[in-house]
Amino acid sequence: MVEIITGIILLIAGIFEIYAVYKTIMRLKNSENAGASPFMPLALLSAAIFGIAIIAFGLAFILKLI
Numbered sequence: 310m311v312e313i314i315t316g317i318i319l320l321i322a323g324i325f326e327i328y329a330v331y332k333t334i335m336r337l338k339n340s341e342n343a344g345a346s347p348f349m350p351l352a353l354l355s356a357a358i359f360g361i362a363i364i365a366f367g368l369a370f371i372l373k374l375i
């Protein structure tokens with residue numbers, strides 16, 4: 310039971326992370342691109358990979374693979 314609850318929490322956190330990356334990309338594309346750091350693409354890529362990893366771990370907990 311604890312594994313399923315942990316998996317659901319990880320899924321929610323991973324989905325939120327992907328959503329935050331998406332919103333940041335849309336905000337940068339629309340207006341605030343001039344003052345953006347040149348490292349922003351790398352930061353967004355690493356955040357997206359982290360979000361995907363969290364989702365994968367959440368699914369593994371729900372399916373009891375871990």
